[in-house]
Amino acid sequence: MPNIIEPKLIAGNSNMPLATSIARRMSMHRGMNVGLVDARVERFNDGEIFVEVFENVRGEDMFVIQSTSNPANDNLMELLIMTDALRRSSASRITAVIPYFGYARQDRRTKARTPISAKLVANMLVEAGVERVLTMDLHAAQIQGFFDIPVDNLYASPIFALDIKEKFKDRIDEIMVVSPDVGGVARARELAKRINAPLSIVDKRREKPGEVAEMTVIGDVKDKICVIVDDMCDTAGTLCKAAELLLDFGAKEVHAYISHGVLSGPAVQRITNSVMENLVITDSIAATEPVAACEKIRVLPTAPMFAQAILNIWNGTSVSSLFEQGTLEPIYEGFFRG
Template identity: 45%
Template sequence: MIHHEHSGPRPMPFQAPQGDLAVLAGSANQELSKAIARSLGLRLTPAETHTFSDGNVFVRVLENVRGRDCFIIQGVHHPVNDNFMELLFWIDALKRASAQSVTAVIPYFSYAKGDKKDEPRVSIRARVCADAIEEAGADRCLMMDLHSPQIQGFFQIPVDHLYGRYVLAEHISSMGIDNLVICSPDVGFAKGASAFAKLLGVPVVIGNKERTDHTEQAEVLEIIGDVKGKNVVIVDDFTISGGTLISMAELLKARGANDIYAAVSHAALTESAGPKITASPITKLFTTDTIEPLPKKSCEKLQIVSVAEVFAAAIRSVHDRTSVSMLFPENPKQK
């Protein structure tokens, strides 16, 4: 039996006041959860996960949460199905423990890619997951940079959509890169790239990407815009193999770009992706800490910027019944 103990030995029974805030860490995002708790000035509510030898997952809250606003932090990344089932079990455990409310804090929701029926006889996986989260008893969700923002409409409960581009743009701005251009790898992310560029006050160029199958490789065919003599940051919501970023970087170099960077909210990198990115024309790959663990050793160019304060501010806003959208005042959709 594999045993994950999240918060040390079981504490003495604790009686919480009505409406008190409780933040719990699932096994998927331990380090981010600790950072969020520190930002909130709280300790993580003691909890534990057991994974038995046959793969069964058992979760337990080690403190009284009756009448409390509970936030369970559990991303849905590799191993995706294990992490998703654990999330459902945490929601169920908290509801059965008489929590006043349960908010599922999902830093990375990988099934967001399955947002439509674009082929015959396929599942709309994001919708199935939304139904399961609601059925388990969640009252609300906090998610960051969904692949398709319209997934919020799959839920009957409120979904607060957070953005990683604010901390990424702030980090890039602090580097003082001159003659900068933001590059979207395809038309689909053009709006996100434009919002990113607006934060930095720089122009945007757009790539034309074609994907012919379900592999993680895509061919970048052309670039709309001038990059000659420019320093470029390729932006996207996530990367898995790094293939699109690398293809775009190679094309940018061929079009006369100088230094090339990449910035993604979620680095769901495979084992082979790190060495490929390290060997590519990309100078640095900026990403957030929504996914653990990140292969820092295999990808020497990886630079991590924490989004703990963004999640902490959103959790505080939900708990205090204030506006989460006010955290992103420069986004026209959030005014």
Template identity: 50%
Template sequence: MSFSDLKLFALSSNQDLAKRVAAAIGMELGKSSVRQFSDGEIQVNIEESIRGKHVYILQSTSSPVNDNLMEILILVDALKRASAESVNVVMPYYGYARQDRKARAREPITSKLVADMLQVAGVNRLLTIDLHAAQIQGFFDIPVDHLMGAPLIADYFERRGMVGDDYVVVSPDHGGVTRARKLAEFLRTPIAIIDKRRSVDKMNTSEVMNIIGKVEGKTCILIDDMIDTAGTIAHAADALQEAGAVAVYASCTHPVLSGPAMDNIQNSAIKKLVVLDTIYLPEDRLIDKIVQISTANLLAEAIIRIHEKRPLSGLFALNKNK
């Protein structure tokens, strides 16, 4: 299969994933370099011709969020000025997605600002996985291809026989019910919901209020789109154990895992935490409790289908992304 008019570039956030995506497509990464001046300014250089090419940039806006976002914007500008036919951003993890609405007076809607910045820079299409808020797609006037991590996570549990009524998929909040229901459909399990109240004054904290659904005597599988400090997921796991769960597994698409996350996970009732590689985790963060699944084949297939103008609907089914 030839992709002579397709180029894939990687910036700083997730080089390992980008190399695996390129290998899955059957191509090499484009040649570019990133450097910072002593005052923190970022410079991105393209080291090969991309005239007339359909270019894909793979970069998550994970920590350092602002540097990684700025790298994308600068490379997009360089590509447009170098006569790329189209510039498509593959952003496995879309940073600032939690700032999708005004929760209090005078707050910004920063996820909309990021969408505006990408479009003004010249992005023609965005490919991402599990936006924190699906309505962010509506912040764009360009095509947004929104992939799901649930089939990959479901495949992990299905391969281990974790299906049926002895298991229950648990959403850690009301907002994640749709996500939990999709995983439960794949695994043929019931669902439960943790009713919690998040503090508006304390970042990353919440209080478990009630568990809706039967978890006693069952193995629970928590699922969320992202885990940041892991306080919420650890608290939820402990509450499920206290409610009589036999064992508690957790899963998420985006392992932000900042601050005290590793300690919270290690000291919680979570038996295994299954995450995707939308955010790079160095070896010292991959503790025994964490299992990381690659999105490389999923992203590679999505890029190929977009490039060949084929639908992506086949990527939303179980067992399609092995």
């Protein structure tokens, strides 16, 4: 078996811009070119996915970069088939880099005769040959326990904290971090601690998925700059209603920091027409044309963090060090200025 000289990256079609950015950042860190493995991921006329790897990967440490975002089923199958192709090509180790982990909302049985799809996806990945998973802001932390392999779950909150400290540096004392529901309090509290801000909660009651029956605010948001933080935004209905409610309770401004901009259906139009000043998301999901064109939506890069995490995994060093702002500040040096 040949010696492993460099980590090797391969990407599916879900988020090629992010994969390219990760490769570029790794090249900067290594001082030598780290490119994406030459491969093709195509479809037959009936929609079947076909993968062909054109480079020798025998004995190599492979990192497959693929978000399982819309179309979730196609992107998940691409990931599984790429993994199978690498395993059958004698790759030494296969790490699935999944910036956005789809099906994560189905992490438990909420009613009788419903699936736990997140567990099913975990089983499929392991069976395909994935030996390690690197992801960011899982919808439910317990999903890490669905795997019998190592799972590294990165957090966007240190990046958000760096951005907030720069954008609101003259008004940081006016910031109030807001969780859009009780279930997201731990995530909001984490960001609040990083920027030394108070915490408020929007309590909502759902009649059925995607619809909110009643909302109220827990905490005093009067004359505050409210920053709503959550892991994902799908149709943006709840987010926009929460922004209106916060203004009704006396908030001065409302901004939102969301890890994964799913932004399906009427989401972009709702955000454009909303009372929010802006929505900040990461590039874990490739931005569609409407998202890129929306003046209220701003995208923060995750490539520096993922590139460093991949290098740490390859080197056998700590990934949890990336949870700290002090570690990320040098990696993102200069990005938040100006």
